[in-house]
Amino acid sequence: MQPAPGPQTGKILPFVPDETSWVARHVQDLPRSGIRDFFDLVQSMEGIVSLGIGEPGESTPWNIREQAIFALESGKTGYTSNLGLLRLRQAISRYMERLTGVCYDPEGEILVTVGVSEALDCALRAIINPGEQILYAEPSYVAYSPGVLLAHGVPVGIPTRFEDGFRLRAQAVAQRAKPGVKALLLNAPANPTGTMVDEEELEGIAAISAKNDWVVLADEIYAELTYEKRHRSIAGLPGMKERTVVLNGLSKAFAMTGFRLGWACGPTSLIAAMVKIHQYSMLCAPILSQEAGIEALEHGAAKVESMRRSYQRKRNYLWRSLTALGFPCHRPEGAFYLFPSIVPFGLSSQEFAFRLLREARVAVVPGSAFGPSGEGYLRCSFSPRMGDLEEAVGRMSRWMRANFRKGTSPATEN
Ligand SMILES: Cc1ncc(COP(=O)(O)O)c(C=O)c1O
Known part of the structure; x- marks a missing residue:
């Protein structure tokens, strides 16, 4: 074994940088985003249906993409x-x-x-x-x-x-x-x-x-x-x-x-x-x-309106489905998220989301990621395609029935 470098060996101590001292204190103190931790895990798993995303399920309307391509082609x-x-x-x-x-x-x-x-x-x-x-x-x-x-x-x-x-x-x-x-x-x-x-x-x-x-x-x-x-x-x-x-x-x-x-x-x-x-x-x-x-x-107005109508249909479907599964939940007036309560199920939002991910292979965001008053809730995005929402509801329904007494069958779209 090599002797530890130090005064006894006559060698100059190597400078070991204290990397944390380089980082500003207010940055050191900043907590990592709760959403990031959770989605690092989601990304490492296969076959997950995600209601966790905060972005539209569709890609950008074609006329808009085409304009970006044209601008690039024009130098x-x-x-x-x-x-x-x-x-x-x-x-x-x-x-x-x-x-x-x-x-x-x-x-x-x-x-x-x-x-x-x-x-x-x-x-x-x-x-x-x-x-x-x-x-x-x-x-x-x-x-x-x-x-x-x-x-x-x-x-x-x-x-x-x-x-x-x-x-x-x-x-x-x-x-x-x-x-x-x-x-x-x-x-x-x-x-x-x-x-x-x-x-x-x-x-x-x-x-x-x-x-x-x-x-x-x-x-x-x-x-x-x-x-x-x-x-x-x-x-x-x-x-x-x-x-x-x-x-x-x-x-x-x-x-x-x-x-x-x-x-x-x-x-x-x-x-x-x-x-x-x-x-x-x-x-x-x-x-x-x-x-x-x-x-x-x-x-872009017509396409925005058609996407808005599609979100509205998906909102109605997911809201009715989660309500039928026993989640107390308001029907949101805007954006593309439901924020159901999980209080009746007796788990923290982290525990609930992690179990739902591992056992039902459905990703949602634990409410605690949105501040202390988000504890007791989940954020479920209804921006994914209808097929994915139906798959998520089916998986959640089976998992809820296996784990909690209150579960009923998911609603159907209309
Ligand atoms: C409330 C709110 N503000 C701002 C943003 C960031 O939007 P942008 O993609 O324009 O940076 C988001 C993205 O999720 C958001 O939900």
Whole structure:
């Protein structure tokens, strides 16, 4: 055996780097995404039917893909303006006016980003001074809390409850209106609950935001995917355009997750601050995606509507099926997720999801991935194809019957 190097041997001790000391403390402290851990396991298994994905089951409509191919063939391979192609910003401006009724100037009120993810990151970094708090409804999209922490802010989840349909109430927001709060991050329709914000609550939330001089970051990525009523943007309420940055993009409604295209619309001063960050980090969104984005916004409406109808049919089927299997579950008003309760079955959301995966070969996301108030629930996406949903329901039904007394047979589609 070699003697350990050290003063006794006369050798110089090798420098053993302490790798953790290289990583910034706030990054060290960041928890790994609960969804990632779970999906690493899913990926290592075969024959799984997944209701875990957060993206459309279909690929991008052909006319949009064709436009990306055409742009590539035409040699459009360079950088664009930091703000994004002017033609795209003009198309976004027209689209946002149709969707929300709010007019944005393509010359200074719109920034094209790499998905809503980058828009959110730039917005948070642009507004947060260290230690300032950002409020958001919980259970929440998995990136909110880490995004705030990475921007040196303090994430403050406002718990919402199953009994109240996971609604964000103005009163609950008012209770958190304390010094140190900088902004409210509002996601409607919401991931993972599919909940929208009621009209009076939205007005109440707008009034509280104005009274406390908060910025509102409105993540409206699922705005097109609503089933009973149209989405209403908080930016369209009187006095709110001036303090709201609306974040939206093509990933969900246009089935374009891989194109990585989003945007932020808001007051010139905040957009200019976000551009400062975007120009040094991302420079611009990919030009091929931007070219495809123009096609999507100008000629994509009919396809978006047909995908929305298909989600609605799949939502109805999965909701009826899970309800029949004994899961207490609200019928979501938007997005493409069900958030059923597993409280009657006496397992934690992790245990339930892991057992369902191993024993029934169906993947869903444990509710705890969406914050402490997600415990006791599962996120089940109804974006996969109908055949996969039926297969998942069949497997779940057999597994439930074998393991719990409450199971009944799954519903049929109509
Ligand atoms: C609420 C919400 N915001 C933002 C995103 C990120 O979207 P993008 O693909 O545009 O970055 C997602 C993706 O799942 C989401 O659910």
